[in-house]
Amino acid sequence: MPLYFFHVRDGKDLIHDHVGIELPDFGAALSEARAAMRELAIEALRHAQGVHRMEIEINDGSGRTLQVVTSRDVLDGDEP
Amino acid sequence: MSPVLSANHVLASLTKSDLELIQPLLEKVELNFRDDLEIPNQRIEHCYFPDDCIVSVISDAGPGRAIEVGIVGSDSCTAQAVIMGSDRSPNSAVVQVAGRARRIRCEGLRQAIAQSSTLHRSLLAVVQSFMIQASFTALANGKARIDERMARWLLMAHDRLPGDTLSLTHEVLANTLGVRRAGVTVGLQKLEAEGLISTKRKVIEIRNRRGLEALAGEVYSVQTAEQRRLTGWHPTK
Numbered sequence: 513m514p515l516y517f518f519h520v521r522d523g524k525d526l527i528h529d530h531v532g533i534e535l536p537d538f539g540a541a542l543s544e545a546r547a548a549m550r551e552l553a554i555e556a557l558r559h560a561q562g563v564h565r566m567e568i569e570i571n572d573g574s575g576r577t578l579q580v581v582t583s584r585d586v587l588d589g590d591e592p
Numbered sequence: 593m594s595p596v597l598s599a600n601h602v603l604a605s606l607t608k609s610d611l612e613l614i615q616p617l618l619e620k621v622e623l624n625f626r627d628d629l630e631i632p633n634q635r636i637e638h639c640y641f642p643d644d645c646i647v648s649v650i651s652d653a654g655p656g657r658a659i660e661v662g663i664v665g666s667d668s669c670t671a672q673a674v675i676m677g678s679d680r681s682p683n684s685a686v687v688q689v690a691g692r693a694r695r696i697r698c699e700g701l702r703q704a705i706a707q708s709s710t711l712h713r714s715l716l717a718v719v720q721s722f723m724i725q726a727s728f729t730a731l732a733n734g735k736a737r738i739d740e741r742m743a744r745w746l747l748m749a750h751d752r753l754p755g756d757t758l759s760l761t762h763e764v765l766a767n768t769l770g771v772r773r774a775g776v777t778v779g780l781q782k783l784e785a786e787g788l789i790s791t792k793r794k795v796i797e798i799r800n801r802r803g804l805e806a807l808a809g810e811v812y813s814v815q816t817a818e819q820r821r822l823t824g825w826h827p828t829k
Contacts, residue, residue, distance in 0.1 A: 518774050527781045531762045531793065533773055548774035555775070559737055568774060 516541040516578075517571040518548060526569075538570075538578060545570050545581040546590065553583045599643035600694065601667050601825045602718055610704075610711040617700040623647075623687045629670055630685035638695040639671030640664075644754055645691030648768060649726075650684045659733070659770040662726040663688065665752025667825045668718050674698045675705070675715045688764060689753065714823075721819040732811040733770060741769055742779040743808040746789065750798050751816075751827040758796045783807075801829060 515532040518541075535541050545568045553563040563583040570578045603611065603618075623629075623645050630636050632652060640647065646665045652658040661683065664670050673681040679698070696704075705712045725748075732741045745768055749758050765776045780796070783789045788803045789796050798804065805812060820826040 518777070520774055520778055522778075527777055529774070529777050531773075531777075544772070545774075548772040551772050551775055552778065555738055 515573050516544070517573075518545055519569040519571060520548075520552065521565070521567040521569065523565040529571075532573070541570050542579060542581070545579070546586050549581050549583060550586045553586065599666055599692075600641040600669070601823065602669050602714070603641050603694065605824055606714060607710055610708050610714065613704045613708055613711065614696055614701070617696045617704070618694045619696070621693055621695050623690055623693050625687055625690045627687040628684065629687065630681065630683070632682050632684050633680055635679050636671050636674055636681070636698055638697055639669055639674060639701050640685075640693045640695045641669045642666050642752070643692040643694070645687060645693055646689040646749060646752055648686050648688040649722075650686060651682070652684060658767075660768045661729050662722055663748055663752070663768075664722070665749075667752055667819065667823075668722060669715070671698055671701065672719045672722055674701060675712075675719050688768065689749070689759070691753075717822040721815075721822045721825070724818045724822075725815045728811055728815040736808075736811050738769070738771060738775050738779045739782045740808055740811060742776075742783060743788070743804045744812045745769060746783075746796065746798065747801070747804050747808055747812050747827075750801065750804075750829060756798045756829075758798070759794055760796055761794050 513534040513536055516535050517529045517532045519529050520527045533544065535544060549566065549568050552566060556563045556566065566583040568581045570581070572578055629640055629647060642665050644666060646663050647670055648660045649662045649664065650658050651661050670685050673679065705715065732744055742765070746758065762773050762776045766773045769776070780789070780791055784791055786803065788800045788807065790799055816827065
């Protein structure tokens with residue numbers, strides 16, 4: 513299974529994921545990033561911190577950014 | 593008291609006669625990462641007294657809905673349902689950090705408890721300590737920030753393992769804290785930026801224990817003080 517890396521940006525700070533997660537495909541990586549973004553946003557909001565500058569960058573093993581998921585992207589939930 | 597038993601506080605603090613009662617029934621075992629010591633709703637076979645491993649007690653409500661409620665290490669023992677007079681639990685017990693332990697068959701433990709009220713009292717104090725730890729896990733999960741929860745868990749692991757380096761993957765931390773891996777990445781980075789820990793791929797080094805204690809605050813200190821009051825166990829680092 514390919515390894516995906518989930519770097520977390522909060523404003524100007526980028527926190528690198530040096531470990532990565534093995535997932536079956538990009539769809540699974542996107543689901544993971546969205547779920548992680550929801551969790552980080554809930555945590556921040558619960559402790560009276562802002563979320564509008566939060567992003568998760570999905571990278572492949574070569575350092576290429578595949579997609580960026582922002583806090584705005586998860587406001588509507590996963591329903592079609 | 594036999595020096596070979598001193599690594600586990602429960603065994604080390606038994607009276608001479610209680611130790612003599614159970615020592616012949618104890619068996620040394622090596623436990624591996626992810627060994628299942630207790631399976632939900634199945635009869636518990638053994639009570640484990642860890643020397644230098646950590647067992648995670650987990651409540652499970654189906655895929656993606658499991659969370660650790662507490663840990664058992666050199667301070668405590670598993671099979672607490674048996675100590676309380678039952679033979680099984682809906683919780684599971686899984687080895688989270690590999691190492692050595694001693695175990696006793698639950699049948700032998702029941703007989704020993706029936707023979708000695710002081711042994712039973714010692715073990716009930718261990719169960720009460722674990723209940724307080726589990727209630728503070730609930731409090732931490734409900735009210736504490738991820739970095740506070742992580743500080744609490746790292747202190748609990750540091751208390752129960754030798755040395756200042758903890759071999760823990762991000763996956764283990766995510767499972768124990770009930771968060772996704774990104775939450776672990778963020779939490780570790782925050783602790784590292786404050787100089788409390790340093791991290792390499794699978795190793796976390798405790799750099800400033802007092803700082804971690806200050807960050808975790810009451811979600812760590814209250815249960816620890818209560819465990820000392822109940823069982824005499826206390827952190828030595």
